[in-house]
Amino acid sequence: MLELIDRCAALIRAGRPFALAVIASASGSSPREVGSGMLVVPGATGAPPTRADAAADPDRDAGAGTSPGCGTGSDATPGTGAGGSCATAADPLAGLDDVELVGSLSGGCVESAVIGAALEALADGRSRRVVSGPEGDVFAPALTCGGLLDLLVVPVRPGDAFADALLAQAATPPGRRRIVVPAVDATGTACPAVVVEARPRPTTIIVGAEAFAQALAAQAALVGDRVVVCDPRPLFATRARLPQADEIIVRWPPRALAELAIGPDTAVCVLTHDERHDAETVALALRRGAGYVGALGSRRTHERRLRRLRALGVEDALLARLHSPIGLDLGAVTPAETAVSIMAEIVLARRGGGGAPLGRTSGPIHRRD
Incomplete structure (x- = not known):
């Protein structure tokens, strides 16, 4: 997460909104640590991001509905989709060519679910939670290594309090940075904040x-x-x-x-x-x-x-x-x-x-x- 601060600051100074996804907790085998982050930046080419309609594409898997990985609310559970639809499970990234990703969370379909949650968060200004699905649920975002991730997706708009906090940390030497990611879900319920501490750079x-x-x-x-x-x-x-x-x-x-x-x-x-x-x-x-x-x-x-x-x-x-x-x-x-x-x-x-x-x-x- 901390390595993304300079890019966050550049986007904020340019007046561009984006969403920050950060790993709040991890259990089992997972490739990234708690505090790892990814930015979802819409409008990379100036056009609004769009999602392809699964029904209009005959090559998509029959019956492939929306991805259930964009759980929202403080009671989000693995494999639920209480917060609305994401991109389709058959091809979660179809139609999202205008979205730029910076950083990574797992290298798998967890990122796909996060993109949908990020666009929803930017649309309504409310944070989302994404919880990786359990093994055996083919439609839930799940790590191939069998681990479990709980992620927080936060919209960032220039001028808001969190954007100002990111700018302040960008002005701090890398070895002293400390980010507190506010954790309020889409219902407005406060959750434990994610604190990312700076580690000395080897x-x-x-x-x-x-x-x-x-x-x-x-x-x-x-x-x-x-x-x-x-x-x-x-x-x-x-x-x-x-x-x-x-x-x-x-x-x-x-x-x-x-x-x-x-x-x-x-x-x-x-x-x-x-x-x-x-x-x-x-x-x-x-x-x-x-x-x-x-x-x-x-x-x-x-x-x-x-x-x-x-x-x-x-x-x-x-x-x-x-x-x-x-x-x-x-x-x-x-x-x-x-x-x-x-x-x-x-x-x-x-x-x-x-x-x-x-x-x-x-x-x-x-x-x-």
């Missing part, structure tokens, strides 16, 4: 600005990390080569790292192969408590690096935390593939996964804090 520090660093910077930015690239060579450490980096530092790496904030939410990736400073850089990252420290190189390079680190007085307990050679064994060859391998290992270290193929494991797929 940081990936990449030492070295060659091809592998370029690919890794793109991967780290993709997962939402703040990306810092450090390289003493101005020819390599350029904005043109590293457009995804939030910060580019042209300095001797150990000196640069000594001044950067490093902690449990920091990943430090040493990709230089430069024996003049890579051991010192790794030692500094380990001693300062980086949550992940990895170094590129062959197994032979790794053994030489360990000898240099021990010569620098790095204890075995810290050396055991070093990921070297860096990355998971994906059979990666290209810089882009290697970047996927490295980022996968960083996510594994942060989230506590096992790294095995999910098809060979048991238990919950989606872990919750």
